Amino acid sequence: MNSNSDVLVVGSGPAGLFAALVAAQRGKTVRIVTQGAGSLAICGSNIDVLGYAQGQRIDEAPWAAIAQLAPEHPYSLVGEHSIRSALHCISALCAKAGSPLSHADEEKNTLVPSIVGTLKPSWLCPASAQGNSLLAARRVLVAGIEGFKDCHPALVARQLKRYPELKQASFQTVNLIMPPQPRKRTLSPLDVARFVDSPEGLAWLCRSLRPYASTADVLVLPPVCGIEHSGSVMATLGKEVHCPVVEMLSIPPAVGGLRLRAILCRELAALGVNIVENATIVRAETAGKQCLALISKGTGGERRYTAKHIIIATGGILGGGLNMSPTAAQESIFGIELPLPEVIEDRSQEAVFGDHYFTRMGVQVNADLCPVGADGAVLFNNVHFVGRALGGYDYATEKSGLGVAFATGWAAAHKV
């Protein structure tokens, strides 16, 4: 069975979905083939662009630091214009969906709190993650939900106090009690966020928070302010509670990432983009520097996909886009070999958060995001790599995951 489109996108993480969306907006016929749900199921909804460079926290806007990055960094390859355009595009999309993204201060990264009481520098934040209202507060209320295993207000308060930025603040903590729900597992932020999407849940949240509005300057919560309707939930909280609410960054299951995913998927559906799920690309048909087709294996057996342009957004090691054995590292669809130090110990450092080789390992590409070999020659003219399958950056320590995903997704969509 054969399916044809202008653009074939492999992978449905942030880079894949966004690349597909931008290509479709540009009038292309687009199909997405994906194995799983992608990394939006484990990440947040605030868009980190660049939080650290050379181990130093970037407090100002990220642009100056971006200009200093190594030439092989994906940001250097796509350029500041693509990054800004991509952010503009995703902002417009989120605004249209009723969940606008913004900066509190155009000149600065925003520090957003997490459920372990750490602060993370981020750039574009939804209304629910404007960390500045926390830093400006003298009286902070940290609220958990009774029954959460992963969020403990006492821990958050104790940890936040250790930041010089919050030394002067006073903290109070509370665990909100959710009305009993039929459930068979431990309560997670996802359960509460779904409840808050309902009118009854939203009323409960407003009712629970209102008493604290008079004694606190900011209310810090786990990410529970809805998924499908997070924009209107935040608007209602603003009207009803009269105190800024800041959601903490959390661990999977990811409420924030799923909000973004919902917005992207709704827009893709509106643009007529078809997503084929549960399908793994097992091989490529190539001729010279062209990829003619990709073959997938899924519930219906093998299928052949042809397209003029192919965007690979299969992720890194975690997503399955890259594989590593003791002796070799490879990109998983085309088998592109990645250079690797021979001695295994040379691929990493002794400190867990050290400057590891393996964290920056990925496909090398040219300015069109087409893969190149060790000699710099293009391997395939009509294949573009986006997101974590790319080498040259460590999104985890530099805090650039969604920024690179969207910037490279946008850039690739403009090469097709």
Next chain:
Amino acid sequence: MNQATVVIIGGGATGIGILRDLSMRGVHAVLLEKGGLANGTSSRFHGLLHSGGRYAVGDNEAAKECIEENTILRRVGKECVEETEGFFVATKHDDPEYARAWVSACERAGIAAQPVPVAEALRLEPNLSPNISTVYRVPDACVDGFRLVWHNAVSARRYGGTLLTYHEATGIEQANGRVCAVLARNCQTGESLRFECSYVINAAGSWSGQIAHLAGLDVQVSPDRGTLIAFNHRFTSRVVNRLHKSADGDIFVPHGSITILGTTSSPAPSPESNRPSSAEVLRLLELGEPLFPDIRQYRILRAFAGTRPLYSAGSGAGRSASRGFHIVDHAEEGLHGMISIFGGKLTTYRLMAEKLSDLVCAQLGVSTPCRTATEPMVRPPSAETLAKATKYFPMHSTTLAAHRLGEALETVVNTMDAEPEHPILCECEMVSLAEIDYVARDPDTHSLHDVRLRTRMGMGTCQGTFCSLRAIGALTERNVPLNLSPTEDVAQFLQERWKGVRPALWGTQMKEIMLGRAIYAASLNLDGAIHEQQ
């Protein structure tokens, strides 16, 4: 001023075994351990409770000791032992002559070795290679070394024994040819202490050469490094040994939900040399492949290494050096009251403690006989507590928790009874918040790492990715004091896990590392916070 009749140095199985034995005989003893309990070799081995089969051909006396002690431990320490039985398996490439010699050596040592038809063995252990040729069944078992040490410690305390972890011996004082005191440093506070005593027992295992040196004695203990791999699942239900002349990488031991493959053997520069290398991991996989052909596809949880204390009184090294034990009364060298115990293996720790305690008691004129071979180590929880526990745990986890905690299960279950929620924090190993709370409050618990060793929290599939964060949050919420800040504690925990995966940085275990980085670095910025929090 601290006083004791006996100061024992070393908190591994041997030292704690001696502390318990002496305490049970009414001898006042204090044990000093420079790290956490069992932080040396007793928690860094394969966890095989030998039937003796492995030693039958090479050292029949050691094999006899093993089968006797194996039988005793199953009885008195059943909470630490899983009676899996073991297979000795020869492949078509192994020498059939050795198998014949082995069978008669087992008979001489009193080890029941019964032939198992290959088809039956493959039915019981379907992951074994179809290319095996001969299989025997022996009474091998699995032992949790850390739990064994811990239960000995609880029992020793009950008999009045004193246990001081994170206390390093720094000097041994002598007067007129007799030891008179041990100097020590509290590693947590830096405080110096002096313990007056009549006897010093050097039970420091791989470190015993260094301790002897404190008393001006020169003994030959060479640390020998053994590296092992823990796999993510239980691919064998039994201990599997290769039926050939004992060598590297020929023992597979299931523990709970995981399987351990060991061991390598190479001279170590120091007893602390416990960082596994990728070359060792790859070699173990290669050596393990003839018995379990799919082994390279299995996910590795971690590699780890320990050092064996091989006592070489002149000759022999490595695997050929004696695994038997040696008690040396340094009175022969002119220092009375100083006794060292060298060599040995975990299976025979109780016998070693008994023989050493016999010697001390004889000199002290204490005639109370040893009771460790007959008196159960653990006081089990009451039937009522067990019944109550099943309200909160599935049946299997109730048994696991009862084995870990003994009668302390009652405290844990009462905590659960008193609270509306009873969360399981470590879902891989089924460890409840109540148990983590109980263990964290113990005076000998200082960090999440200590909690991990005692409860097995973070030892399973997720390797602490989810539960370490939960535990630190819950403990902070409940005001349980720990030494480190939450950020440092979680970072230390992750660092320890990283050390174990780094030499196996490929395949599916690498995905788990990447997930950990996505959560702890990308989402939570723990790496940045370490430098920014004050």
